[in-house]
Amino acid sequence: MDLEIRDLHVQVEEKVILKGVNLTVNKGEVHALMGPNGSGKSTLANVLMGNPFYQVMQGDVLYKGEDLLAMAPDERARKGLFIAFQYPVAIPGVTMASFLRTAVSARRGYSKELIPVGEFQKILRAKIEELKMDPAITGRYINEGFSGGEKKRAEILQMALLEPEIAIMDETDSGLDIDSVKIVADGVNRMFDAAKGQMGILVITHYSRVLHYIKPDYVHVIFDGRLVVSGGAELAEELERSGYEGIKSQVDVIHSEVAASGAVRRAGKVFWVVH
Amino acid sequence: MISREAVEAISARTGEPVWMREQRLAAWGVYESLPLPDPTQEEWRRTDISGLRLDALRALVDGTGPVAAALPPRAAALAGGEERAGLLVQRDGRTVQHVLDEAAQRQGVLFLDLDQAVRQAPDLVREHFLSVIRPDELKFRALHAALRTGGTFLYVPPGVEVTLPLVTSTWLNTPGAGLFPHTLLVAGEGSKVTFLDVFGSDGMSRQTVVSNAAELILRDGAQVRYVAFQDWGANVWEFGLIRARLGRDAALHSLIVAFGGSLVKTDIESKLEGPGSQSEMLGLYFGDGTQHFDFHTLQEHLAPHTLSDLLYKGAVKDRARTVFAGLIRVHPGGQKTNAFQSNRNLILNTGAKSDSIPKLEIMANDLRCTHGSATSRLNDEHLFYLMSRGLTRRQAVQMVVDGFFAEVFDRVPLPRLGEQMQQEIGRKIAEL
Ligand SMILES: Nc1ncnc2c1ncn2[C@@H]1O[C@H](COP(=O)(O)OP(=O)(O)OP(=O)(O)O)[C@@H](O)[C@H]1O
Ligand SMILES: [Mg+2]
Numbered sequence A: 001m002d003l004e005i006r007d008l009h010v011q012v013e014e015k016v017i018l019k020g021v022n023l024t025v026n027k028g029e030v031h032a033l034m035g036p037n038g039s040g041k042s043t044l045a046n047v048l049m050g051n052p053f054y055q056v057m058q059g060d061v062l063y064k065g066e067d068l069l070a071m072a073p074d075e076r077a078r079k080g081l082f083i084a085f086q087y088p089v090a091i092p093g094v095t096m097a098s099f100l101r102t103a104v105s106a107r108r109g110y111s112k113e114l115i116p117v118g119e120f121q122k123i124l125r126a127k128i129e130e131l132k133m134d135p136a137i138t139g140r141y142i143n144e145g146f147s148g149g150e151k152k153r154a155e156i157l158q159m160a161l162l163e164p165e166i167a168i169m170d171e172t173d174s175g176l177d178i179d180s181v182k183i184v185a186d187g188v189n190r191m192f193d194a195a196k197g198q199m200g201i202l203v204i205t206h207y208s209r210v211l212h213y214i215k216p217d218y219v220h221v222i223f224d225g226r227l228v229v230s231g232g233a234e235l236a237e238e239l240e241r242s243g244y245e246g247i248k249s250q251v252d253v254i255h256s257e258v259a260a261s262g263a264v265r266r267a268g269k270v271f272w273v274v275h
Numbered sequence B: 001m002i003s004r005e006a007v008e009a010i011s012a013r014t015g016e017p018v019w020m021r022e023q024r025l026a027a028w029g030v031y032e033s034l035p036l037p038d039p040t041q042e043e044w045r046r047t048d049i050s051g052l053r054l055d056a057l058r059a060l061v062d063g064t065g066p067v068a069a070a071l072p073p074r075a076a077a078l079a080g081g082e083e084r085a086g087l088l089v090q091r092d093g094r095t096v097q098h099v100l101d102e103a104a105q106r107q108g109v110l111f112l113d114l115d116q117a118v119r120q121a122p123d124l125v126r127e128h129f130l131s132v133i134r135p136d137e138l139k140f141r142a143l144h145a146a147l148r149t150g151g152t153f154l155y156v157p158p159g160v161e162v163t164l165p166l167v168t169s170t171w172l173n174t175p176g177a178g179l180f181p182h183t184l185l186v187a188g189e190g191s192k193v194t195f196l197d198v199f200g201s202d203g204m205s206r207q208t209v210v211s212n213a214a215e216l217i218l219r220d221g222a223q224v225r226y227v228a229f230q231d232w233g234a235n236v237w238e239f240g241l242i243r244a245r246l247g248r249d250a251a252l253h254s255l256i257v258a259f260g261g262s263l264v265k266t267d268i269e270s271k272l273e274g275p276g277s278q279s280e281m282l283g284l285y286f287g288d289g290t291q292h293f294d295f296h297t298l299q300e301h302l303a304p305h306t307l308s309d310l311l312y313k314g315a316v317k318d319r320a321r322t323v324f325a326g327l328i329r330v331h332p333g334g335q336k337t338n339a340f341q342s343n344r345n346l347i348l349n350t351g352a353k354s355d356s357i358p359k360l361e362i363m364a365n366d367l368r369c370t371h372g373s374a375t376s377r378l379n380d381e382h383l384f385y386l387m388s389r390g391l392t393r394r395q396a397v398q399m400v401v402d403g404f405f406a407e408v409f410d411r412v413p414l415p416r417l418g419e420q421m422q423q424e425i426g427r428k429i430a431e432l
Helices: A041-049 A073-078 A096-107 A117-130 A135-139 A148-162 A178-194 A209-213 A234-242 A245-261 B004-014 B018-033 B073-078 B102-106 B114-120 B122-128 B139-147 B380-387 B393-409 B415-430
Strands: A003-012 A015-025 A030-034 A055-063 A081-084 A166-170 A200-204 A218-223 A226-231 A265-267 A270-272 B086-091 B094-100 B110-113 B152-156 B166-172 B182-187 B192-201 B208-210 B213-218 B223-231 B236-246 B251-258 B263-272 B278-287 B292-301 B307-316 B321-330 B337-347 B353-362 B367-377
Touching (some): A003 A041, A015 A041, A015 A200, A030 A234, A041 A200, A073 A081, A081 A148, A096 A117, A096 A148, A117 A135, A135 A148, A148 A178, A178 A209, A218 A245, B004 B139, B086 B110, B110 B114, B122 B182, B152 B192, B213 B223, B236 B251, B236 B278, B251 B263, B251 B292, B292 B337, B307 B353, B307 B393, B337 B353, B337 B393
Parallel strands (some): A030 A200, A030 A218, A081 A166, B152 B182, B192 B223, B208 B236, B213 B236, B307 B337, B321 B353, B337 B367
Antiparallel strands (some): A218 A226, B110 B152
């Protein structure tokens, strides 16, 4: 198993956000994660990358058999974990070009010096072209003054350059226009195919549209800090038609039963494992 | 030790004219009569010089003629890799290397050791030397005027443009010495020149004092880029003054870079005397260990339609402390002026400290003036973002700090200097 999340509990400051998440993502698989606003999707993504802002209270995460939570963020990245952030930060004064060159060097195992400029430029140009981006972006400061869509594309550019083994895309499709969703999805599919089974993807999204392009093998629903439903690609369509209300009422049923007896429960599609 | 006899010995050694000898002796008298700056005075309140031992300083009186001594590799590196039209290297106030492009020579550019200039172009030197700075302003200025050795005289005739930079590299070699380098730059009407004033030393085994002074004289329409780059070793105390006078429509672009020394107190002043004159004042400093840097800047608007635009950015680390005090003074004659001042500090760890004190003295009523200061800490979200792409914490910090300084780098079209600054910044961060 390549990424195995077991009973993960996470809090921010005093607030508990993830309340026992279980999920396994293997290379060669595409997973989708859906769920209402505030249910903990970005929290999960951030905690997997090691954002110091979030505290893991319980549970573990194994990445390629190793204790992921014990690693610093840079080590996780160098070992092939990647997140396309929902809200990438702007860093004044640091050009995309110098940042990307340093990042690519780190991922490719250059320890002292950086990847030769010529070689890097070639790779960079190719990826920029694939993603139909404006080459001028490399001279700009990281995310500074980028439009919403430019930020999302710049995240995918980084993903393409760093060739991750497990990639998490946190609402990359939000904020992209219709054509851009397709361009980005094509780019991601190309990476996935080129990796020949050596890459797994977790797509966090609110919309089934992107899942028409990036076809998930599994769809999971997160609700109030727990994965409560898993299914195939059709689940995304169903959710989009019916919304989260149906799930919410099923969750409420289980909630009261669990409170009463404490056991494994199921109500309709929703299951809940008590640990 | 420094003394009246030392003043006489230095004067005799350089074989200078009587007027300069008398100027030195008068300055020595002033030095003896003036007290050290009063620590309760606003300007000196934040910089403690009670550990200063001027009496113990060694005067650099020995020897005559140029010294052939080899410079340490760091001194040579300090002169930088910028393509240049001329280079003057001085060690302990004496010239060890001197070159000037033939083209510049033909144009009548004088780029000389100041001691040599006094003999070679006595009238020009006499007219301008100590015309911008007075020995009786401060005890350190008097000491400087009395014991000055070497320094640079740069004269650019009217209408002459020197495209490549001229560089003076001032290397301090003797622990316990007092070094008093002087830069006298005269840019004639409509002339154009770039001058890099580079200073450095190794770490000193005991307190070593530099009191340097630069007089920058820009005639009408002159355009000057002036860079002072200092990388003193430990135990060096610097008391410096850089003061410019700008004629009508003259434009000065200055950059002060400070990395070294134990205690540095430098004043940087622009006097906008001619209508339409402009002064860009940039500063970049990085204090670590227990370094103490104190910069006082003055943007003095004496004429209408003048512009000053100041940006000083500094980083502090370990237990270092920096002070920036910037004054904008607009005289009644300074109508329709623009004066901007901005100071930004980045604190890399708790224990390091930056003060920023903007001040305004406005005696005109038709002008635009803004000032602002901000002190920030390393942003954890920035570091996390960079690290999430595989950069080590050190690389991430370096990137954020370089990014912080980029606003200054980007305004100085001297790429090699930019690299040199980045290297020095990297060296300081490596010890984080
Ligand atoms: N820094 C923070 N301080 C306080 N609360 C936070 C913080 N970050 C997240 N939260 C809270 O944690 C909960 C989960 O947030 P998270 O960003 O993981 O949701 P999400 O599922 O990604 O939502 P969305 O679909 O809107 O992106 C929310 O209630 C949010 O307000
Ligand atoms: Mg989110």
